[in-house]
Amino acid sequence: MEKIVQQFRDLQPTLRKNEVWRHVDFAALLSDELQLPKGERQTAEYHCNIPNLDAVRMVTENGYCYQPTLQTDEGTLLAGFRDYCSQRPDLIRHYFGKCCPKANPYLDINTDHYTDGIFAFIPDNTHQQKPIQLQSVINAGHGLFLQTRNLVVVGRNSHVVILHCDDSYDNAPAFANNVTEIHVMEGAHVEYYKMQNLNNQTGLLNHTYVTMQQGASFRSVALTLNGGHIRNHTEIRMLGEHCEVEAHGLYLNDQEQQVDNYIFVDHAFPNCHSRELFKGILDDSAHGTFNGHVLVEDGAKKTEAYQSNKNILLTDKAHITTKPFLEIYNDDVKCSHGSTVGQLDEQALFYIRSRGISERTAMTMLSYAFCDEVLQQILLEPVRNSLIDLVKKRLHGELTPCSECSLHCSSPCNGPEVNFHIDPTKL
Amino acid sequence: MSLLSIRNLHASIGDKEILKGVNLEINLGEVHSIMGPNGNGKSTLAGIIAGNTKYTVTEGEVIYKGKNILEMPVDVRACEGIFLGFQYPVEIPGVSITNFMRTAVNEQRKYRGLDPLSGAQFLKLMNEKKAIVEMTTNLANRSVNEGFSGGEKKKNEIFQMAMLDPTLAILDETDSGLDIDALRIVATGVNKLRRPDNATVVITHYQRLLDYIVPDFVHVLYEGRIVKTGPKELALELESRGYEWIKEELEKQA
Numbered sequence: 246m247e248k249i250v251q252q253f254r255d256l257q258p259t260l261r262k263n264e265v266w267r268h269v270d271f272a273a274l275l276s277d278e279l280q281l282p283k284g285e286r287q288t289a290e291y292h293c294n295i296p297n298l299d300a301v302r303m304v305t306e307n308g309y310c311y312q313p314t315l316q317t318d319e320g321t322l323l324a325g326f327r328d329y330c331s332q333r334p335d336l337i338r339h340y341f342g343k344c345c346p347k348a349n350p351y352l353d354i355n356t357d358h359y360t361d362g363i364f365a366f367i368p369d370n371t372h373q374q375k376p377i378q379l380q381s382v383i384n385a386g387h388g389l390f391l392q393t394r395n396l397v398v399v400g401r402n403s404h405v406v407i408l409h410c411d412d413s414y415d416n417a418p419a420f421a422n423n424v425t426e427i428h429v430m431e432g433a434h435v436e437y438y439k440m441q442n443l444n445n446q447t448g449l450l451n452h453t454y455v456t457m458q459q460g461a462s463f464r465s466v467a468l469t470l471n472g473g474h475i476r477n478h479t480e481i482r483m484l485g486e487h488c489e490v491e492a493h494g495l496y497l498n499d500q501e502q503q504v505d506n507y508i509f510v511d512h513a514f515p516n517c518h519s520r521e522l523f524k525g526i527l528d529d530s531a532h533g534t535f536n537g538h539v540l541v542e543d544g545a546k547k548t549e550a551y552q553s554n555k556n557i558l559l560t561d562k563a564h565i566t567t568k569p570f571l572e573i574y575n576d577d578v579k580c581s582h583g584s585t586v587g588q589l590d591e592q593a594l595f596y597i598r599s600r601g602i603s604e605r606t607a608m609t610m611l612s613y614a615f616c617d618e619v620l621q622q623i624l625l626e627p628v629r630n631s632l633i634d635l636v637k638k639r640l641h642g643e644l645t646p647c648s649e650c651s652l653h654c655s656s657p658c659n660g661p662e663v664n665f666h667i668d669p670t671k672l
Numbered sequence: 673m674s675l676l677s678i679r680n681l682h683a684s685i686g687d688k689e690i691l692k693g694v695n696l697e698i699n700l701g702e703v704h705s706i707m708g709p710n711g712n713g714k715s716t717l718a719g720i721i722a723g724n725t726k727y728t729v730t731e732g733e734v735i736y737k738g739k740n741i742l743e744m745p746v747d748v749r750a751c752e753g754i755f756l757g758f759q760y761p762v763e764i765p766g767v768s769i770t771n772f773m774r775t776a777v778n779e780q781r782k783y784r785g786l787d788p789l790s791g792a793q794f795l796k797l798m799n800e801k802k803a804i805v806e807m808t809t810n811l812a813n814r815s816v817n818e819g820f821s822g823g824e825k826k827k828n829e830i831f832q833m834a835m836l837d838p839t840l841a842i843l844d845e846t847d848s849g850l851d852i853d854a855l856r857i858v859a860t861g862v863n864k865l866r867r868p869d870n871a872t873v874v875i876t877h878y879q880r881l882l883d884y885i886v887p888d889f890v891h892v893l894y895e896g897r898i899v900k901t902g903p904k905e906l907a908l909e910l911e912s913r914g915y916e917w918i919k920e921e922l923e924k925q926a
Binding site for chain 1: 722723724745746747750751755756758761762764765766767771772773775776779780783815816832836
């Protein structure tokens, strides 16, 4: 077994005593088969899952970026992380590691051993018109342990939409410990949409660290469609007044899949707002965790912070652990938190069926309706419509990594076919 | 020909018996009105015909188009042409009315062996039917009943009825909560949809609605049974005299 994989495994027993990592259990996915990437490069052209999306795209394939540096008309710079480190070490050094002041062992392993990643730099006063798409592709045909590192800097008063996708293109086991740091400078506006569609043998620990300066706004929607065990670990720090955070998530998991959303939001200055809405549907024996922590510091007067987690469990074996948590050190705030766990609304089902719609279709409609509230948080229409399509496909049981694969080999990739079917009759 | 024939229908919810032997015959081309005090089984009867499984039928039968429909699921009954206008239409955030109706129309067409309507055909149909209830709101982006006023919800029920063109429509207190303009619009809508090859059951408390929708028969449902049936004038009599005299008549008979 690779040394790092072993190191990762060994961390687990101690970390499980820590509230932040308590529900994380990657052991099953950290198999002996996992190897560090050696620059496995396929001849495939990676298409995007999302039709009709006109975006500027940078891809990392099995941990490495092979694309040359590119610059958009507006001046946004996109580069391979390693490549750019050698070109402009000063610039990278200025930003690297600055978004994550609170160390954690998984982050440290990434910092010490990351292979490559993407560097995105949006200069001051830039309105980047086309969305930027960062795609992390896993397609080695054998077990892989990946660590990528992305760094995004959004300059003062700039505006950018980023779509970040994690996709499996094979059925081999994999584990990724990926870190993305995002600096949102004064008055900048960032929309960050995360899309995860991985096979059942794949684990993903997806760290997102965001720092925001005065007047900045950050909107994120994390959409988890498939994956063996996905942990979205998000830390957002507002380091100036009048910041706005909208951080949302949607997870649709079945079989033995595990999904875990941890989100920490730090209100350190007055007059900042944050709102979180996480929703999920869990089928079969899927296990979900929501662990949301909002810290309102002493000086953060006039804070508004809202936190909500809503779940639908389709079976007796599906499981959700939900913990919305507010930690408040001043009394001039408006805050709320709550969570719900339930089933689909019987009355609504009857109403829909009374118009001649079959039970199965009625259930799919209601499940979709449950998801819609989160999807409406995606402001950019083409991205929203595309992700709505993907969610509908997922609910109809039509979405597999294979069906999206650019190779169109029309046979399941190596290994057994993965069934991604939420059975609507159980909804 | 008898469209709906209910014989000796007994039904309960939980341990409570609500219907205690209802008999009712409805023919094509007819409009029936069911009146009666609150809590005597009007909505239960409507729910059972439509297929709400919250009620248990303990005795009797409901024959529709020659078939006993009690074992038929609610969506199949709808495809067979039964429509229930809800007393309390359900709000369904996240499902647009357009999508809801398109799915319903096309599932019903599929049941009847017809091809689904194209987008353009569907929009044309929807615009025609919106006119029937003088609906001016843009439905495309609105969720089913979400944030609708009482009047809008009821108009939306009649709009759905127009879209689905049922053989038997049961309107459960469609007039409750309506102002006089909305009442006129809803009633006019129902009248426009009236044809020799369909039938309507109007459940109401007030004679007022029957000024607009003129019934062929008026039934009084009291303590789980239809205790009196008469022509449209019966509604006027109920309006002026209340239900007491019917209770007295019943006691005399007993």
